[in-house]
Amino acid sequence: MSFLEPSDLPASGSPDNLKEFTRELNLDASKPTHGHEVSIEQQHASESVGALIRADNLIAGYFPGVNILNGSDLYAKEGELVGIIGPNGAGKSTLLKALFGLVNVTSGAVLLRDEDITNLRADQLVKRGVGFVPQNNNVFPSLTIEENMQMGAYQDPKSFKERFEVVTDLFPALGTRRKQRTGSLSGGERQMVAMGRALMMAPSVLLLDEPSAGLSPALQDEVFVRVKDINASGVTVIIVEQNARRCLQIVDRGYVLDQGKNAYTGTGASLANDPKVIELYLGTLAKA
Ligand SMILES: Nc1ncnc2c1ncn2[C@@H]1O[C@H](COP(=O)(O)OP(=O)(O)OP(=O)(O)O)[C@@H](O)[C@H]1O
Numbered sequence: 381m382s383f384l385e386p387s388d389l390p391a392s393g394s395p396d397n398l399k400e401f402t403r404e405l406n407l408d409a410s411k412p413t414h415g416h417e418v419s420i421e422q423q424h425a426s427e428s429v430g431a432l433i434r435a436d437n438l439i440a441g442y443f444p445g446v447n448i449l450n451g452s453d454l455y456a457k458e459g460e461l462v463g464i465i466g467p468n469g470a471g472k473s474t475l476l477k478a479l480f481g482l483v484n485v486t487s488g489a490v491l492l493r494d495e496d497i498t499n500l501r502a503d504q505l506v507k508r509g510v511g512f513v514p515q516n517n518n519v520f521p522s523l524t525i526e527e528n529m530q531m532g533a534y535q536d537p538k539s540f541k542e543r544f545e546v547v548t549d550l551f552p553a554l555g556t557r558r559k560q561r562t563g564s565l566s567g568g569e570r571q572m573v574a575m576g577r578a579l580m581m582a583p584s585v586l587l588l589d590e591p592s593a594g595l596s597p598a599l600q601d602e603v604f605v606r607v608k609d610i611n612a613s614g615v616t617v618i619i620v621e622q623n624a625r626r627c628l629q630i631v632d633r634g635y636v637l638d639q640g641k642n643a644y645t646g647t648g649a650s651l652a653n654d655p656k657v658i659e660l661y662l663g664t665l666a667k668a
């Protein structure tokens with residue numbers, strides 16, 4: 381996170397030293413810390429200006445009176461690759477679903493290029509350039525790869541040929557195996573289909589929920605490379621990941637979500653090297 385400067389770090393970085401060091405500072409991301417009088421909320425307000433997509437102080441949940449998001453802030457600027465990590469049940473998927481109109485936002489706002497898109501229906505969001513790949517059930521297994529891509533372009537069937545070319549440039553295997561039923565593909569290949577399908581509508585921002593989940597380490601690596609490629613092709617990406625360390629290596633900026641609220645934010649590198657983030661989140665998550 382950005383509250384720590386390299387010069388703040390103790391010279392000797394043994395775990396014990398670091399523990400003592402963080403205790404001394406009494407790091408608490410929800411409060412101004414260590415002479416840097418900026419809370420996460422203030423940081424969000426000042427840095428999110430001009431963002432492509434932003435969520436301000438979201439309160440959302442699945443049942444009335446039971447909030448899962450408790451004032452969550454997030455933004456992504458045009459071209460950015462932004463990661464969300466955090467423990468199981470922290471609300472990461474709920475946050476992506478709230479951005480995509482799949483869970484009711486009761487307070488706060490989601491803005492796309494400063495247009496209020498809070499609680500819009502998913503098809504409206506796709507039309508406006510938001511793509512979403514959910515954590516589970518993200519392909520139609522009984523359909524072929526090509527048919528999955530057609531489903532992706534159902535709002536604009538005329539664009540199919542052109543978009544399919546763009547998507548198969550990114551994922552050549554989707555072209556060569558276009559007639560194969562998606563249910564017969566490996567987990568990694570299915571993730572490519574899911575991402576390809578979402579790209580068929582030429583989204584300006586793509587929301588990805590744990591694309592590497594359940595894959596072997598080699599396939600996970602491939603997914604991360606593909607996500608980088610998608611981002612390099614000009615698509616702003618917000619990615620939720622269980623593989624926190626790997627995620628922080630590829631993202632421009634990241635958020636650590638805990639109990640429906642941002643606990644930490646900063647560049648991928650600063651989060652990955654933050655003693656408190658390591659102690660609280662990366663130790664166990666990295667092994668997950
Ligand atoms: N459809 C739903 N209906 C009711 N409660 C839900 C639903 N989906 C999630 N929840 C609850 O919301 C909380 C946050 O879940 P969410 O799936 O957002 O967490 P997560 O951070 O994505 O976790 P994971 O790392 O396991 O994917 C959990 O307590 C979960 O039980």
Ligand SMILES: [Mg+2]
Pocket residue numbers: 472473474515
């Ligand atoms: Mg999840």
